Amino acid sequence: MSERWVTLAALAALLALPLWALAADEPFTITLATRAAILALAATGLNIALGTGGLVSLGHAAFFGIGGYAMGILASHAQTFAPLSLGPWEVPGTQSMPVIWLVAIAASALAALAIGALSLRTAGVYFIMITLAFGQMFFYFATSWRAYGGEDGLSIWVRNGFPGLNTLVPIQFFGLCFAVLLLAMLLHGRLIRAPFGLALDAARQAPARVLAVGLSPYRLQLAAFVLSGAITGLAGALYADLNRFVSPAMLSWQMSGELIVLVILGGVGRLAGPLIGAGLFVALEHWLGGATEYWHAWLGAILLAIVLFARGGIVGLLTGQGDRRG
């Protein structure tokens, strides 16, 4: 099967499941599909840095959490009608998703710019450790940030709104998340083939070559890292909205690890990798998690099998091209 078909089939499956659930009146399944879509979006962001850029970031939970807190902070001010004071300015909170998304994207992109600018001066294991360290900084900051719930996190009473939709209806919120995921995957797919993706991919494989043709691997990778962080941040805002809750757990290193696991399960650098990884993850979490507390051990076993026997993840298995990207 060609990679394009795998991608389309995965998207079709994600779309069909909640539509079936709607007909069968199984709202919880719609929520599961929404969760999968949002995690897939977060992992698609990571996949741009990790897969296409070759940047193993163990700090992407920072962007996920920043997006989550952007939503939590704006919405909590809106629901208490207390304006947010930013130094000399006072701005009102908001329950509007488009505004929240823009803030989430801007804040996580800014954080990614700062973290990336410093981390990309290192490579390999050092890069992993320094991104982990930055992630932990944000985690500990959030746990001690009393104004916004500290360790307990922050609850939102009503889901935020989107013009023209009733986001409280599960299928409508799913549709919104699915559309955003589709856009992100489309962007990633275009980017891989565009000059930027070509240069970024070359910077991963042969940085000396990229320099020798007059391009800066550092700048290419920094741009990829910022784009990656922004997409993961947007996913964070949606995730918090799905749960109507944000807490430091979204910023934990376990969250970063989980995103990496999703990408590896599905297929590093493969367009549909994050989606398939997230789908499998949510399904396992639901079925195995209901049967045993130790479902993570099963997930670990699957991950081990994939890493050992299927280097291109599930997408690689399906396309029969574990060693090359489509």
Place this chain on the structure above:
Amino acid sequence: MAEPVLSVRGLTKRFGALVASEDVSLDLAPGEIHAVIGPNGAGKSTLIGQVCGTIPPDAGTVRLAGRDVTADGAAARARAGLARTFQVSALAMEQTVLQNAVLGAIGAAGRPWRLWRPALSDRDAVATAEAALTRVGLSDHAASRVADLSHGQRRQLEVAVALTLAPKAFVMDEPMAGLGADGSRGMTALLADLKHEAPILLVEHDMDAVFALADRISVLVQGRVIATGTVAEIRANAEVRAAYLGEDA
């Protein structure tokens, strides 16, 4: 002699106690092939690294087309017109031959920031890339993955990517390395032709190729240039024969 395209003065580089370059000076004139020869570990690749901006020298200057580029990084020097090939091929192995060449054209045009339109729909870049591939004889393999190429084809691709930059000077580190007799002959013919496009600073171990191609030769031994001259002068130079050619001359 005409104003040199590339002019190196007093380059010195130490790795701890080891002096890899000691006060190296040389020029590359328009239209010439200036070969740098020397035994293993003489400091040839280190010299190239300093010329191209990947290794910072401890002392000395590099001028390209009359401009001092010593403070510039490798990317800036490439944009200024210095095209390098590597002793060990540095190519994106998972990409196709055409993609590697297009990357050169994209770099030369300074246009890597496009996120939406496919690189292979950039007609100018693809035309530049295809012309370079045709020039080195790789046009039949444009769609092959670099990982599937033979060693010799990768050496050709290295030259093709350098060509896409339309450079002011080529700097080549052992382009014949690992080529068979046929491959060497082909590469020799190619370089003899390329020097009319831009002069070549050529590091090479293959003496037949060097003697066939070089307009001038500099001999590097333990980081020092012990002689510079025409092929005939270098062949006749006693010190060179003792230090280097003595092995097989």
